[in-house]
Amino acid sequence: MAENCPKCKKQINSKEAGFIICNSDDCRKKYHRTCVNIDDAVYDVIQKNPMISFNCDECKNQSPKALARIEEKVNKVCNGVNQIQGRMYQQYFQFGNQPANNLDGKKHPQQNNLIVVGNNCNSDRLQVVCDYGRWVQVGKFATNTSEEDVIDHLAEELKINKNLVKCTKLVKNDANLSQLSYCKFKISIPDYRFNELFNEAIWPSGVMVSPFTPRSQLNQNRI
Known part of the structure; x- marks a missing residue:
């Protein structure tokens, strides 16, 4: 079915080659290429490159x-x-x-007590006591990597207050860092965000993250 060009109001024959279609899915109106200042060279570029498209002035104005x-x-x-x-x-x-069954064996509706837990860890003004029940072991890092480096990295990646990140370098007190090939850290953050430490996207390539098990517990498991 023949359409009229919105610019010149003249008919466009679908069989002729001198027209172009607006790329917007909500529009798809046909225009004479001469009416929208698209010559053969520009048209060829649009046809060959899927990243380039034609949008009419009306659709451009509606973009915002x-x-x-x-x-x-x-x-x-x-x-x-x-x-x-x-x-x-x-x-x-x-x-x-809230038990599902009461002592009489019948089910009773549970009370819907609203509990809200804040998840904004960026406050320096309000000091909150958080639960730290679990730790991870993270490595391998260059020996000159400091605990402060790791804390700053996690604070930035997780958008968390650096005061909520606990980090300890896993080296012996008398260790000579110059003789070590790498070092590891044990890290903890508040329990309600702890699982985020296992997100590989927050760590540099090659870093290994695993649950931390104290040496004393390892010895007990061996007995």
Whole structure:
């Protein structure tokens, strides 16, 4: 079916070669290439390169509105994720506290006590006592790597207050660092974010992360 060019209002024959289609999925209007200043050379480049496309002036002007709609949708998704995370924390703290069955053998509805756990670790003003129940062992690093280097790295990668990162270099007190080929660290962060330490994306290539087991516990396991 023949269409009219939105620029010159003249008919475009689908069989003729002198037209181009707007790349926007919501538009797909046909234009005479001469009406939108696209010569043969530019048209050939567009046809050969999928990264280059033609968008009409109307769609270009609507781009900011489209981005605003996308941003609005992203914000809704983020809010939904935050709500889900809040429910997960609530279930975590309520787990085991409310029995499914009472002594009479009948099921009773559990009380829906709202529990909210903060997850912003960037506050320097408010000091919070956090639980540190687990540690990881991380290596291999160059011997000149300091505990402060590791703490700063994690604070930046995890967007966490550096005061919440605990780090100890695993070397003997009388060790000569110049004679060591590498060093390891034991690291801990608050329990509610501990599993993030096993995210390979936050560590340099080649770094190995594993649960830390104290030497005393290893000796007990061998007995």
